[in-house]
Amino acid sequence: MPTLSLRSMNRQLSIMLLTVMNSLCLPISAQGILHRVDSILTVNYRKGDVDTAYIMRPSTKWTVTARMNVSGAKIEAEGIDQDSHFNSEMKADYKSTVSLRLSYLGFSLSTALNPAKMMGKYRDFELNFNSYGRRFGFDVIYQDAHNFTGWHDHEGMERIELSDGLLKVKTLNLNAFYVFNSRRFSYPAAFSQSYIQRQSAGSFLLAASGQGQHATLDWEPEMQLKMTNIGLGAGYGYNYVPSQGWLLHISALPTFIVYSNSSITFGDMHVPLHYHFPEVIITGRGAVVRQWGNKFLGLSMVFNFTNIGHEESLAIHNIKWRIRTFFGLRI
Numbered sequence: 001m002p003t004l005s006l007r008s009m010n011r012q013l014s015i016m017l018l019t020v021m022n023s024l025c026l027p028i029s030a031q032g033i034l035h036r037v038d039s040i041l042t043v044n045y046r047k048g049d050v051d052t053a054y055i056m057r058p059s060t061k062w063t064v065t066a067r068m069n070v071s072g073a074k075i076e077a078e079g080i081d082q083d084s085h086f087n088s089e090m091k092a093d094y095k096s097t098v099s100l101r102l103s104y105l106g107f108s109l110s111t112a113l114n115p116a117k118m119m120g121k122y123r124d125f126e127l128n129f130n131s132y133g134r135r136f137g138f139d140v141i142y143q144d145a146h147n148f149t150g151w152h153d154h155e156g157m158e159r160i161e162l163s164d165g166l167l168k169v170k171t172l173n174l175n176a177f178y179v180f181n182s183r184r185f186s187y188p189a190a191f192s193q194s195y196i197q198r199q200s201a202g203s204f205l206l207a208a209s210g211q212g213q214h215a216t217l218d219w220e221p222e223m224q225l226k227m228t229n230i231g232l233g234a235g236y237g238y239n240y241v242p243s244q245g246w247l248l249h250i251s252a253l254p255t256f257i258v259y260s261n262s263s264i265t266f267g268d269m270h271v272p273l274h275y276h277f278p279e280v281i282i283t284g285r286g287a288v289v290r291q292w293g294n295k296f297l298g299l300s301m302v303f304n305f306t307n308i309g310h311e312e313s314l315a316i317h318n319i320k321w322r323i324r325t326f327f328g329l330r331i
Contacts, residue, residue, distance in 0.1 A: 041104075041106075041107075042105060045057060045106050048134065049183060050183050053198065054197070054198055055183075055184060055185070055186040055189060055195050055198060055201075056195065058193075058195075058196060060294065061105050062103065062330070063101075063193065063194070063328055063329070063330050063331070064100070064101070064102055064103075064328060065100070065101045065326055065327070065328035065329075066098070067098065067101065067324055067326045068096070068324070068325045069095075069099065069112070070094055070095070071126065071128070073091070073092040073169075073318075073320045073321075074090065074091045074092070074318075075090045075167075075215070075316065075317070075319075076088065076089050076317040077315070077316050077317075078314075078315050078317075079309070079312070079314035079315060080311075080312060084154060084156060085155045086155065087153055088162070089151060090148040090149065090162060090167050091148065091149060091150055092124065092143070092145040092148050093124065093147045095116075095122065095124065096114065096115070096116060097112045097113060097114045098112065098113050098115070099113070100112075103194070106194055123146060124145040125143070125144040126141075126142065126143045126144070126145075127141070127142045127143075128141050128322065129141075130191070130302075132187040132188045132191045134179065134182045134186060134195070136177070136178055136179075137176070137179075137187050138175060138176040139173070139176075140173075141171075141172070141304070141320060142171070143169070143170070143171045143320070144170050145170075145171075147164050147165070148162070148164070148166070148167040148169060149162060150162045165218070166217060166218050167215060167217050167218075168215070168216045169214070169215040169216075170215075171211070171320070172210075172212045173209075173210070173211050173304050174209065174210040174211070175207070175208075175209050175210075175253065175281075175283045176207065176209075177205045177206065177208075177235075177253055178206040179203050179205060180204045180206075181202070181204070182203070184201040184203075185197075185237065185239055186239065187251075189239060189289070190239060190247060190249035190285075190287040191249075191285075193296055197241055197247050198241065199241055200240050201238075201239055202237060202238035203237055203238075204234065204236055205234060205237055205251065206234055207232070207235055207254075208230075208233075208255065209229075209230070209231040209233075209255040209283060210229065210230045211281060211306050211318065212228050212229075213225065213226070213227040214227075222266075222267065223264065223265065224264070225262075225263075226263055226265075227308065228259070228260070228261045229257045229259065229261075229262070229279070229281065229308060230259040230260075231255030231256055231258060232256065232258055233253065233254050233255030234253075235251060235253035235254055236251065237249070237250070237251030237252075237285070238250055246289070246290055247287070247290075247298075248288055249285065249286060249289075249300075250285070250286050251285045251286075252282065252284050253282070253283040253284075254280055255280065255281045255282070256277075256280055257275075257278075257279040257280065257281060257308070262308055262309075273309055273314065274313075276310040280307050281304070281305070281306045282304070282306075283302070283303070284301075284302075284303040284305075285302050287299065287300035287301070294330040294331070295330075296327070296328050297325075297328070299325050299326075300323075300326070301321065301322070302321065302322050303320075303321045304321070305317070305318070
């Protein structure tokens, strides 16, 4: 019996030791995996065919950025109706949000709050999504606005004030670009701060743009406008570094509409809008960035302008803009 008891105790002790060793190995193994993933991400983040005399990655891995965003939209119409000139202007309420973004080796998570919407003072919906890579980049902007206000002037008549709720507009804007001089010119340095522009450089850009819009005017009779436009073109961007720690960016991407399908419906009457060259979609961007040590702050702007039709019949101008101020820490 004593021998059997000793064997049993040895067996139980062995099992306990194996259990403890396995429990200790799990964190070590997980830590090794995380370290391996971090190494791979770091190598991928820092590699690239760039001229480091002009652009470089930050030396840190983490970036925390606080942002204040303000955006707006405007629609203008001008034309001739029965030999009488008319023009209209409608503006949507400004949208203001505050956001916080956390980035790790190029991967980002962000959250945003709209104080006016939380207080019930902003009823529209807007989504902005953008990605600025070293070679490729794009903007996606969707807006569903019900709060346009403005006016309508018709020759020989008094101005008509257009109140909130008469015009409802759903708009989707898409803009994409390709950077030729990606070794020395960096869009991310100006807009996401995932690169640092060390010397001034510019680049020619290829661009593609698209816009879809459905507007409903609660008039008598009801009027509906539907537009689908696709444009192709080219532009130029320049990053100016006047001194260490400063960056000024400006770029313009004009595209000519190569496909257009637009029409207006008045009650039961459907009127197609014929293409008139040149119809364009223009995207302009600008930014000012100041950085010192591991901190940076700045201001950026994106401006979209679309022109379709002709003033001798009907021309429609769409304007969409966003201004962003930001402050960030690299850790």
